[in-house]
Amino acid sequence: MLKIILPMTMLLPVTLLSPAKFMWTNTTMHSLLIASVSLHWLTPSYYPLKNLTPWTGTDQISTPLMVLSCWFLPLMIMASQGHLQHEPHERKRMFISTLIIIQPFIILAFSTTELILFYISFEATLIPTLILITRWGNQPERLSAGIYLLFYTLISSLPLLITILYLHSKTGTLHLPILKLTHPNSPTSWTTLLSSFALLMAFMVKAPLYGLHLWLPKAHVEAPIAGSMLLAALLLKLGGYGIMRITLLTEPVSNFLYYPFLTLALWGALMTSSICLRQTDLKSLIAYSSVSHMGLVIAAGMIQTQWSFSGAMILMISHGLTSSLLFCLANTNYERTHSRILILTRGLQPLLPLMSVWWLLANLTNMALPPTTNLMAELTIMIALFNWSPPTIILTGIATLLTASYTLYMLLSTQRGTLPTHITTTPNSNTREHLLMTLHIIPMLALILKPELISGTPL
Amino acid sequence: MNPHAKLISSMSLIMGTSITISSNHWILAWTGLEINTLAIIPLISKSHHPRAIEAAVKYFLTQSTASALILFSSMSNAWSTGQWDITQLNHPTSCLLLTMAIAIKLGLVPFHFWFPEVLQGSSLTTALLLSTLMKLPPITLLLLTSQSLNPTLLTFLAISSALVGGWMGLNQTQTRKILAFSSISHLGWMIAIIAYNPQLTILTFALYTMMTTAVFLSLAQIKVLKLSTMLISWTKTPMLNATMMLTLLSLAGLPPLTGFMPKWLIIQELTKQEMTPTATIISMLSLLGLFFYLRLAYHSTITLPPNSSNHMKLWRTNKALSTLTAILTATSTSLLPLSPLIITMF
Numbered sequence: 001m002l003k004i005i006l007p008m009t010m011l012l013p014v015t016l017l018s019p020a021k022f023m024w025t026n027t028t029m030h031s032l033l034i035a036s037v038s039l040h041w042l043t044p045s046y047y048p049l050k051n052l053t054p055w056t057g058t059d060q061i062s063t064p065l066m067v068l069s070c071w072f073l074p075l076m077i078m079a080s081q082g083h084l085q086h087e088p089h090e091r092k093r094m095f096i097s098t099l100i101i102i103q104p105f106i107i108l109a110f111s112t113t114e115l116i117l118f119y120i121s122f123e124a125t126l127i128p129t130l131i132l133i134t135r136w137g138n139q140p141e142r143l144s145a146g147i148y149l150l151f152y153t154l155i156s157s158l159p160l161l162i163t164i165l166y167l168h169s170k171t172g173t174l175h176l177p178i179l180k181l182t183h184p185n186s187p188t189s190w191t192t193l194l195s196s197f198a199l200l201m202a203f204m205v206k207a208p209l210y211g212l213h214l215w216l217p218k219a220h221v222e223a224p225i226a227g228s229m230l231l232a233a234l235l236l237k238l239g240g241y242g243i244m245r246i247t248l249l250t251e252p253v254s255n256f257l258y259y260p261f262l263t264l265a266l267w268g269a270l271m272t273s274s275i276c277l278r279q280t281d282l283k284s285l286i287a288y289s290s291v292s293h294m295g296l297v298i299a300a301g302m303i304q305t306q307w308s309f310s311g312a313m314i315l316m317i318s319h320g321l322t323s324s325l326l327f328c329l330a331n332t333n334y335e336r337t338h339s340r341i342l343i344l345t346r347g348l349q350p351l352l353p354l355m356s357v358w359w360l361l362a363n364l365t366n367m368a369l370p371p372t373t374n375l376m377a378e379l380t381i382m383i384a385l386f387n388w389s390p391p392t393i394i395l396t397g398i399a400t401l402l403t404a405s406y407t408l409y410m411l412l413s414t415q416r417g418t419l420p421t422h423i424t425t426t427p428n429s430n431t432r433e434h435l436l437m438t439l440h441i442i443p444m445l446a447l448i449l450k451p452e453l454i455s456g457t458p459l
Numbered sequence: 460m461n462p463h464a465k466l467i468s469s470m471s472l473i474m475g476t477s478i479t480i481s482s483n484h485w486i487l488a489w490t491g492l493e494i495n496t497l498a499i500i501p502l503i504s505k506s507h508h509p510r511a512i513e514a515a516v517k518y519f520l521t522q523s524t525a526s527a528l529i530l531f532s533s534m535s536n537a538w539s540t541g542q543w544d545i546t547q548l549n550h551p552t553s554c555l556l557l558t559m560a561i562a563i564k565l566g567l568v569p570f571h572f573w574f575p576e577v578l579q580g581s582s583l584t585t586a587l588l589l590s591t592l593m594k595l596p597p598i599t600l601l602l603l604t605s606q607s608l609n610p611t612l613l614t615f616l617a618i619s620s621a622l623v624g625g626w627m628g629l630n631q632t633q634t635r636k637i638l639a640f641s642s643i644s645h646l647g648w649m650i651a652i653i654a655y656n657p658q659l660t661i662l663t664f665a666l667y668t669m670m671t672t673a674v675f676l677s678l679a680q681i682k683v684l685k686l687s688t689m690l691i692s693w694t695k696t697p698m699l700n701a702t703m704m705l706t707l708l709s710l711a712g713l714p715p716l717t718g719f720m721p722k723w724l725i726i727q728e729l730t731k732q733e734m735t736p737t738a739t740i741i742s743m744l745s746l747l748g749l750f751f752y753l754r755l756a757y758h759s760t761i762t763l764p765p766n767s768s769n770h771m772k773l774w775r776t777n778k779a780l781s782t783l784t785a786i787l788t789a790t791s792t793s794l795l796p797l798s799p800l801i802i803t804m805f
Contacts, residue, residue, distance in 0.1 A: 105715070116723075120795070124715040127708060134761045143757060150753060151746065154713075158742045162726055162735060169731045 001056050004070065005107060007034050011073075011100045020089045024081060027096055031074040038070035042453045049113065049177065056111040057177075061244055061309070064317050064454040069106045069234050071443065072324065073099065076226040078436050079328055082335050083224060095136060099226055102128045106234055110241060115164045115174040118245075119157070122202075122238060126153055129235065132227040133219055142222035148215040156205040156212070159198035166195060167249070180248055188254075196250035196257050203246065204261060206239030207294045210268020220287035221340070225331040228283065232290050232327055233320035240294065240316050243301035244309060258302045265302070266385075266395040269295035273402035277409060281340045282333065285410055286326045289366065292403060293319045296396070300381045303388045306457065311380030313456035318365070318373040318444065325362045325440040329355070332433050333414070336426050342410075347419040355429045356415045358437040365444055367407035368400065373447045373454070460505045471498030472592060479596035485533030485543045489526055492564070492596055496522040499593065503581045514580025518589075521573045525563035529600070532556035548604045557600070558608050558616075564597040565646055566639075568619040575627075575639040583684070586635050587675035590642045591668040598649065598664055602657045610654040614737055618744070620647030625747025632686045634678055637751055638671065641710060644748050645671075651741055652725045655732045662805045663721035666794075670710050670718055673787035677703045680784060689758040694772040699780065704756040705792045711752035712745055717794040720801070 011030055018026045041051070041063040049057030058066065076099050084092050102125050109121035126149070134146035168174050171182055185192050205212045216236075220228050250257065272291040279285040297315050300308035332355060333345040349356040368374040378400060385392040447454060471494055479491030496519065504515035536553035537543050548554055559570075566574035578586045601608070624644025631637045645667045653660045677699055683689045693700045709716035714723075722742065729738035794801065 120714045120719070123713065123719075127713060127716075131761070134757065135763065143762070146757075146761075147750070147753065150749070154746055154749065155743070158746070159739060161723070162730060162738050162742065165723075165727045165738075166730045166735060168727065 001051050001053055001058075001111065004034060004038050005104055007037075008070075008073075008100070008103050008107065011103075012097060015093055015096045015100060023089075023093065023096070024077070027100070028074050028077050031070075031077060031100075035067075035070040035074060038067050041067055044452065051111070055114050055117055056108070057113045058111050060456045061241065061313060062110045064313060064456070065234075065237050065241055066107055066110045068237070068317055068320055069103065069110065071439075072229060072233050072320075073103050075324070075328075075436060075439055076229050078432060078439075079229060079331065080224065080226045081432060082331070095132075095226075098128045098131050099230070102230065106238070109238060113176045115167070115176065115179075118242075119161055119164055122206075122242070123153075123157060125235060125238070126150060129219075129223075129227065129230065132230070133223045136224045136227070137222040138224070139222060141218065145215075145218035145222040149219045152205050152212065152215040153202070157202040160202035163195045163198040176245065185251060193254060193256060196254065199246045199250060200243065200257075200261065203239040203242035204298065206242065207236060207298050208239065208291060209261060209298055210264045210271060210291065210295060213268070213272070213291045216291055217284050217287040220290070220327075221281060221283045225327060225334075228327040228331075229324040232286075232323040236290060236294055237316045237320060240297045240301060240312060243298060244312065247301065247304050262299050262302050265295040265298040266392060266399070268292070269299075269399040270395060270402065273399055273406055276406035277402070280342055282330045282342050282345065282410070282414070283327065283340050285342070285406065286323060286330060289326075289403070289406065290319070290323050292399065293323070296378065296381050296399070299385060299392075303384060305384050305388070307380055307387075308384035310455045310457050311377050311384060313377075314373050314451060314454050315377030315381060317447070317454040318377055321440055321444050322362060322365045322374060325358070325437060326366060328433075328436050328440065329359055329362055332429065337423065342413050344420055344422075346413050347415070347417040349415040350419065351423070351426050352429050354434065355437075358434075358441070359411060359415055361441055362437075363407045363411040367404040371448050372444065373451050376451055460501075464501060468498045468502050471495075472588070476592060476596055480599045483545060485530070485537070485545055488545060488596075488600060489530050489533070492522075492526050492529065495593060495596060496526065499585070499588065502585045502588065503577065505585075506582060508580070510580040512580075514577045517573045517580075518577045521563055521570075525560045528556055528560035528563070532560060545600065545603045546606075548607050554604070554607050554609060555612070557604060558612055561597045561601050562616055565594055566643055567616045567646055567650060568623045568643065571620070571623060571643050574643060575631075575636045578635045578639040578642075579633055581635075583635065583675055583679040583682075586638065587672060587679075590638065590671055590675070594642075594646070594664070598660065601650075601653055602660060605653045605657050605660075608654060613650050613654050614734070617647045617651035618737065618740055620644060620650065621741050621744040622647075622747075625744050625750075628748060628751045631751065634683055634685060634689065634755070637755065638674065641748060641752070642667075642671065644745065645710075648721065648725055648741065648745070651737065652728055655734075656728045658802075658805045659721070659724050659728055662801065663725065665805070666717060666721050666791075667710075669787055670706060670791040673706045673784060673791045674703065674710065676781065676784040676787065677706065680778070680780065686755070686758050689755070690762065691771065691773055693760065693763055694775050696780070699784075700759040702788045702792070704760040706788050707752045707756050707759070709791050711749045713749070715795050716792050717790065720795055720798050724798075724802070 011027060014026050014030055041058055044060060049059050051058045077096060080095060084095060105121045105124040109118055112118045130146045130150055134142050208216050220231055223231060269292045272288045276285050276288045293315060297312045300312040334340055337345050365372045365374050368378045382396045385396055475491045475494030475498060479488045482488045500515050500519055503518055504511050532553040533543065536548050536550045539550045548557060563570040578589060581589060621644050624640045624647060628637050628640030649660045649663045680699060681692045681695050683692050709718035712718045712722040726738045726742060
């Protein structure tokens with residue numbers, strides 16, 4: 001673990017002490033190196049926990065997410081080069097430092113076995129994200145976006161803290177493996193119900209669940225590209241991962257607890273997909289599609305079967321890559337026209353044909369085309385939900401249909417049709433942008449060949 | 460202010476605080492409190508502004524009333540138990556009176572009305588003294604008598620202080636009043652745990668003093684008295700504004716900054732003592748405070764160019780930053796990993 005955490009923390013001095021000419025090169029290259037070293041975590045095993053230290057341990061649920069977060073740091077740094085190029089050098093440095101500060105906390109959050117350390121890392125990602133959104137966002141709405149992000153997350157996570165400490169006073173420990181072993185819980189008392197509810201709510205807001213998702217469109221839209229990538233690919237997955245870890249503490253299952261979350265998650269997948277069809281703001285469209293996909297993850301996390309956890313894992317990883325890719329593509333549009341309005345940036349295929357290849361691939365993976373891992377995930381979750389209760393197929397089926405329709409709408413709006421008359425010149429897509437898209441697509445395509453790596457089950 | 464007068468006032472403050480903290484006899488404790496009250500009056504009113512004079516008078520009246528109540532409670536305890544030992548406060552009326560008197564002295568709800576106005580009337584440095592040093596003797600008295608005080612009453616004072624401190628701070632634009640309400644809310648947290656684990660009260664008070672001193676010193680450095688000034692003060696000291704954001708968020712209690720430590724430990728102790736609803740209520744109420752800390756943070760750093768540049772900028776000063784501010788800011792943001800060490804110190 002230390003071979004990743006220490007270099008990642010040392011990236012901060014690299015940023016602060018690099019000469020101006022080499023700052024981007026140094027940070028990108030070193031974070032890519034760390035990302036490639038982190039790939040060894042993916043080796044599957046039947047041991048319950050690997051890479052054991054007194055406070056961390058990785059297993060098949062946490063390693064794909066940790067590898068994803070290591071992979072995303074160079075991508076975020078590369079993506080930010082565009083909008084930061086005219087800033088003074090110090091501000092570029094501060095931006096990259098903010099990105100780097102989040103990384104150790106995310107790695108800690110995904111790998112820790114101690115619940116309080118998980119809570120602290122979970123909350124610690126909030127302040128740098130707040131800084132990214134409100135300091136480097138571009139519209140005045142970013143201030144209320146920061147407030148929504150902070151308050152939605154904190155209102156739900158304070159009860160989580162209290163319940164974690166209550167667990168500590170009852171069982172004497174917060175070490176997850178031990179909690180797995182010593183957890184009798186009377187299924188009918190109010191205390192159990194409230195404590196399970198409190199444990200889950202923080203992750204429901206983070207994931208986000210449909211009724212608690214209002215912070216997400218604001219935060220995703222107002223954030224700069226690195227902020228959007230970070231939020232979509234990593235911070236939402238903290239919610240999904242938290243649900244998968246915490247549900248072992250809310251046994252035995254009480255139906256009162258899970259029905260509301262399942263209903264809201266599945267209905268929310270439908271609702272947000274429908275809203276996507278009427279969005280005028282491109283980033284808002286992608287943000288609502290995130291809510292839709294994560295709704296499926298929450299639903300799978302609630303029913304807690306092997307297949308559903310496996311499907312949730314694959315969906316989290318593939319959605320992370322796809323959503324981030326879509327945000328990068330939307331950002332290329334934004335950098336050229338400084339507008340996110342869908343109809344103002346339409347018909348780009350004749351202008352930027354190479355970028356339209358990436359648009360096509362991104363939208364094909366978003367709508368869960370076979371043989372991408374998105375399809376594997378959605379099918380696995382749909383089947384697991386069908387096994388749990390047959391009528392859910394109606395909801396998941398319609399959600400899949402709506403996903404395909406809004407994705408097609410997004411593709412056709414941005415790529416086909418007549419060019420708007422106000423676009424007279426566009427800078428051509430540069431190599432950095434193509435590299436960015438490639439680095440998103442290659443993991444997705446490679447994972448088609450071996451999805452067991454991210455499926456959350458030992459081979 | 461005349462250096463001799465300043466010397467006498469500061470020496471008296473130190474003497475008064477030391478007398479109260481180290482005393483065993485109630486009369487001596489009362490003496491120290493009175494010396495403190497009298498010594499800080501010239502410091503509050505030194506600018507001779509009508510608001511300052513009014514603040515000094517309000518401070519004097521409330522603190523004298525509270526001291527008289529403390530004297531009365533100790534005397535009634537002496538009448539019924541025959542001894543003047545501070546830790547042996549056994550008579551129930553005395554305990555009740557003492558709790559109320561200390562609440563007046565500290566500015567706990569419902570006796571908090573003097574505090575924002577007194578802070579607003581004094582200069583930033585005097586406000587710092589009022590928020591940190593002047594709270595030390597009354598909290599010491601509470602700590603010494605904590606085992607005999609009524610926990611329900613203390614919990615009520617705590618929750619209502621957190622509520623009013625958070626809620627009233629929302630509409631303020633003057634930084635001293637905002638910090639006054641933050642002080643009231645933090646005092647609520649300190650009082651919540653005093654009946655169960657007085658060490659945590661000491662810890663919270665120490666950390667709160669450190670963070671508030673960092674904020675007050677930073678504000679005094681850039682002479683920011685209201686939010687609109689804070690918005691344009693970044694040109695003077697950009698780094699200080701950025702670190703002030705972190706210190707303010709630490710006061711708000713966000714992990715992984717130091718301010719999270721007292722909140723975490725207090726909630727842990729409260730849940731251990733089966734007071735989970737209290738813990739939930741008081742932690743949700745601290746979110747109200749988070750809003751105005753966040754607004755202060757927005758004004759100090761986050762709304763910066765190139766996003767908002769249609770304003771007159773203040774001249775950059777060449778004043779060197781004081782080392783004390785730097786040290787306090789560093790400790791008030793990065794002390795959380797050292798929590799095991801810090802707990803053992805109290």
